[in-house]
Amino acid sequence: MGAGKSRTALTSTLKHCTLWKSDRSPACRAVMMALDAMNLNITEVDVNMDKGEHRNPEMIIMNPLQTLPIFKDRELVICDSHAINTYLASRYRGSAQLLPRDAGGRALVEQLLHYDSGILYPKYRAASYPVLYEKCNCVMPDHACEIECAYRELENMLVGRQWFGGSWVTLSDISIAATISTLNILVPIDKSNYPRLSGWLHRMSEEVFFMTANKKGLGEFARRIDSSSVFDDVFKCPRSSEGRRARTGTPESELQ
Template sequence: MGSSASKISETGLKHCTLWKADRSPACRAVMMALDSMNLSITEVDINMDKGEHRTQEMINLNPLQTLPVFKDRELVISDSHAICSYLASRYCDSGRLLPKDPGGRSIVDQHMHYNSSTIYPRFRAAAYPILYEHCNFVMPQQILEIECIYSDLECMLFKRTWFGGSWATLSDIVFASTISTLNILVPVDKNKYPRLSSWLYRISEELYFITANRKGLSEFSRRIDCSTSLDDTDEFKCPRSSCSRRGLQLKEPSPEATCKPVTQD
């Protein structure tokens, strides 16, 4: 199991707040970024089925009425990629998640742009009709488009263990949140995409994936299966710190890994 988050001391940022919904891949990307850096901030769960993201308070923070929303003192950011970059730039000195050299940084930026411009829109096109329009399946054209994404990512991983290079970066974190969710809708075929399948298995073993991504994946899967709203459990309704959320998740039984590793030539 990956243990990168446990190798650095906990940093509490009491002046920072994250409004989020666990089933959202975008929110889980920010949560994984927080956990990978062992940052603890105030987290507030928002029930989108009850329209809590459309309250006047949330509109004042983010007129687009989307999640996540992040606030650091007077600074408000409402795009998950921008939040991840800000956290890594502002609160992580190592340069591992977001390289400091322009070349390495541009690669990570390139991947995040691909996630926001291509992967996430295709996720929404496939998932939203099931979540909100009582559709019971992913349309054939959307399956083809998702398979094209898998093919692109398979090529990106040629002679690479991680998307950013020799270790996991923000590239892997933002891809992990979206691809692990797409995998529920259109499973990654390990025979067609062996590198992507192996990468998904490796990232699913990272501690920050376990603490920040697994619960939301399970919630999304249940929501897709029943196509009706699910009330949040009481233990996750109150604002809490990232540290307390991590502790709760580590107490949960570990589900089976997302994908089984495959042997590559």
């Protein structure tokens, strides 16, 4: 059973933590899913990347790389989704399920996080950025081929298992799900060629945290891919993770 269906911990509110994010970004959605899987409630601030808000001076001070997400816990600033998620799991949940405490189990999860950051995410950026920012109307064939190669690798990784990180959902599944569900919009996963990967993504899509934290951003990304217009963020003011979850229509009992 996945983390989103089995967790029983009460929500913890971290008033000193803030996440700057854009729902369209897979990296941001990975952090949002981790927050929801761990029942952590923090302040979330939407950043309109189409308007260049991530390049504002105050944002550059926090993250000179000018990328999202940006996470701040008091004076600590972390700007990589994988590092943010492992920090949250270690610091505030001590979750042996999402991030194993033993050295070997944690290394296996971190190995997959590196795969996402070093291989999957660059493929997403290469394929999507020309469409998002350069008025290209399709995914280039060489980029589509690279994505198909990643699908084959992931299909092989799932031999004999349901989840990438082991016998249950871990942070590695969450990060990979954020990227793969987005790649699936650009280059749909062929169920006949990749039955294990397709089945895994379906199981992930049934997790509560996937529905509360990933589905909206996926829809926004799909609309942005299909349109040349610039979308303004609907929510301008800082809000909480708890408030975001409440707007999904998911019964509160399912989120506890």
